[in-house]
Amino acid sequence: MPTTPATAAHSSPNGVSSNGVQASIMLELVDEDGNTIGTAEKLAAHQAPGQLHRAFSVFLFDEAGRLLLQRRALGKYHSPGVWSNTCCGHPYPGEAPFAAAARRTHEELGVSPSLLAEAGTVRYNHPDPASGLVEQEYNHLFVGMVQAELRPDPEEVEEAAFVTAAELAERHATAPFSAWFMTVLDAARPAIRELTGPAGGW
Numbered sequence: 165m166p167t168t169p170a171t172a173a174h175s176s177p178n179g180v181s182s183n184g185v186q187a188s189i190m191l192e193l194v195d196e197d198g199n200t201i202g203t204a205e206k207l208a209a210h211q212a213p214g215q216l217h218r219a220f221s222v223f224l225f226d227e228a229g230r231l232l233l234q235r236r237a238l239g240k241y242h243s244p245g246v247w248s249n250t251c252c253g254h255p256y257p258g259e260a261p262f263a264a265a266a267r268r269t270h271e272e273l274g275v276s277p278s279l280l281a282e283a284g285t286v287r288y289n290h291p292d293p294a295s296g297l298v299e300q301e302y303n304h305l306f307v308g309m310v311q312a313e314l315r316p317d318p319e320e321v322e323e324a325a326f327v328t329a330a331e332l333a334e335r336h337a338t339a340p341f342s343a344w345f346m347t348v349l350d351a352a353r354p355a356i357r358e359l360t361g362p363a364g365g366w
Contacts, residue, residue: 188205189205189206189256190203190204190205190206191204191205191209191217191218191254192217192218192254192256192258193209193215193218195216198302200257209300210242210299211298212291212296212298213298213300214291214298215300216287216301216302217254218254218255218261218301218302219252219253219255219299219302219303219304220253221249221252221303221304221306221352222251222252222265222269222306222307223249223250223283223306223308223352224250224269224308224309224310225356225364226309226311226326227311229328229360229361229366230327230328230331231249231250231326231328231329231332231366232250232310232314232324233248233249233250233325233326233335234247234248234249234251234273234316234321234324235247235248235321235322235324236248236320236322237318237322238322239319240320241295242292242295242297243294243295243342243343245322245340246342247335247336247340247341247345248341248342248345249349250273250310251268251269251272251273252303252342252344253265253268261306262280262282265280266280271317271320272316272317272320272321273310273314273315273316273317273324274314274316274317275310275314276312277308278308278309279308279309280306280308281306281307281355281359282305282306283305283307283351283352283354283356284351284355285302285304285305285351286347286348286351287301287302287303288300288344288347288348290344292343301344303344303351305348305352307352307355307356307359308359309359328364328365329364329365353366
């Protein structure tokens, strides 16, 4: 993936430096209007009650209009083993959300979207009961398409699946999903419907 000045300043996708030591990952703190007001270390920003920070969520679809879901790797410190949207994460300070969304999609799933478009923003506050961490996020939404074969990073993704709207409803009723999933999905629905058409059922 190409680098930007923001991404070049960071050592690796997993925040591990060349000597094997866990590096600090910094996030952008924002106000209620999404203006940058500072930075905070990633884990500190998620400690209760949480600090409002910039994030992104990606929803990619195949040519049949099915949504690509991922189940988060069991080793992740936040919401391990639960299903969620195609990709989500945080831009580095100074990194454009669009660039961060494309970067993390490639890092996590081994593919670059064939189409990626902005789909608005949503602000939410979701505590995670299992970990006690809090998602206070100003989230930039993106929708698009994926046509290449997936090559998930096992440290990030436990498994992936393409689902129709009906299959998602069935899965959501029985399987654990991330606390933020329905909030970001509902906020992205207008753009999803524009992308997939009325027959997609989204």
